[in-house]
Amino acid sequence: MKTISSSQNTYIKELVQLKDKSRKRRKTGTFLIEGKREISLAIKGNYELETILFYPELFSEKQLNNLTNQQINIIKISKETYQKLAYRDTTEGVLAVAKSKTNSLNNLTFKNKNPLILIAEAPEKPGNIGAILRTADAANVDAVIIANPKTDLYNPNVIRSSIGCLFTNQIATGNTTEIIAFLKSKNIKIYCAALQASVNYHSQDFKNSTAIVVGTEATGLSKEWLENATQNIIIPMQGEIDSMNVSVAAGILIFEAKRQRNFK
Known part of the structure; x- marks a missing residue:
C-alpha cells in the first residue's frame, strides 16, 4: 500500500x-x-x-x-x-x-413498458441538480435526462447535494432537439411544466410512457419544448408568486405520476 x-x-x-x-x-x-x-x-x-x-x-x-x-x-x-x-x-x-460514464441517450434502457422520465432543461446550480437527482431516486424514475447542461454532472457539489443519487439514477445528457427526437422515437409523451397554454397537472394521465419536463425558475422552458409538448401542465399557485424551485416542482409532478401508477 x-x-x-x-x-x-x-x-x-x-x-x-x-x-x-x-x-x-x-x-x-x-x-x-x-x-x-x-x-x-x-x-x-x-x-x-x-x-x-x-x-x-x-x-x-x-x-x-x-x-x-x-x-x-x-x-x-x-x-x-x-x-x-x-x-x-x-x-x-x-x-x-x-x-466517468458517457451519459449518452443511446445508452438508456427501460425495464418498464411505460417508462417515467424526468427531464430538466439547462439547470445551472449544482444544488438544484443534486435535489432533482434525489427526487428522481426517491420516485425510482426510469431515467433522468439533462437537456443543454450548463454544469458538469461530476461537479463535486452535484455529488454532495445529490447525496450520491448521481450514481443511483440512469442519467443521460443531450441537446433539446435530439432529446425530443429520442422521446418521439420511443412514443413517450411529453408534459412540459409551463405557464403558457397549460392545464392543471392533476388533470392529465401519466400512466403511459411519460416524460415530465421542467425548466429553470428564471426563464422556464425553451420554445422548442413548448412547441413539441403533448401538453403543457401547470401547478396552480395560491400565493403571490407564479413559480417555485425547480426541484420542488419536479417532485410534485413526478409523485403525481407515481400516485397514478400506484407507486409501482
Whole structure:
C-alpha cells in the first residue's frame, strides 16, 4: 500500500485539479468522489473506481476492506493531504477516483413498458441538480435526462447535494432537439411544466410512457419544448408568486405520476 504525506505531491495536485476544474474532469474522463456512502453507491451503480485514498485516523483499513473487495489502487494519505482534497467540512476520511460514464441517450434502457422520465432543461446550480437527482431516486424514475447542461454532472457539489443519487439514477445528457427526437422515437409523451397554454397537472394521465419536463425558475422552458409538448401542465399557485424551485416542482409532478401508477 502506497503512502502520500505531502499535499505538494504531483498526483495530489492533479487530484485537486480534478476536484476544482471541469476541464480536467473532461480531459481525463475521471472525477473525485468523497464519502463512504457516495463511494458505495458509485460501486452499486457500476462505476469503475481507479483509486481509493484514505486518512487512517478517520477511516480504518477494516472499513476500507468492508467498502469494496475490488482490486483497486489504495493510497494512505496524511491529514494535510486529505484536507487538501476534501470538499466537505464534515467528512469521513475516504475518497475515490472514478471513471466517468458517457451519459449518452443511446445508452438508456427501460425495464418498464411505460417508462417515467424526468427531464430538466439547462439547470445551472449544482444544488438544484443534486435535489432533482434525489427526487428522481426517491420516485425510482426510469431515467433522468439533462437537456443543454450548463454544469458538469461530476461537479463535486452535484455529488454532495445529490447525496450520491448521481450514481443511483440512469442519467443521460443531450441537446433539446435530439432529446425530443429520442422521446418521439420511443412514443413517450411529453408534459412540459409551463405557464403558457397549460392545464392543471392533476388533470392529465401519466400512466403511459411519460416524460415530465421542467425548466429553470428564471426563464422556464425553451420554445422548442413548448412547441413539441403533448401538453403543457401547470401547478396552480395560491400565493403571490407564479413559480417555485425547480426541484420542488419536479417532485410534485413526478409523485403525481407515481400516485397514478400506484407507486409501482
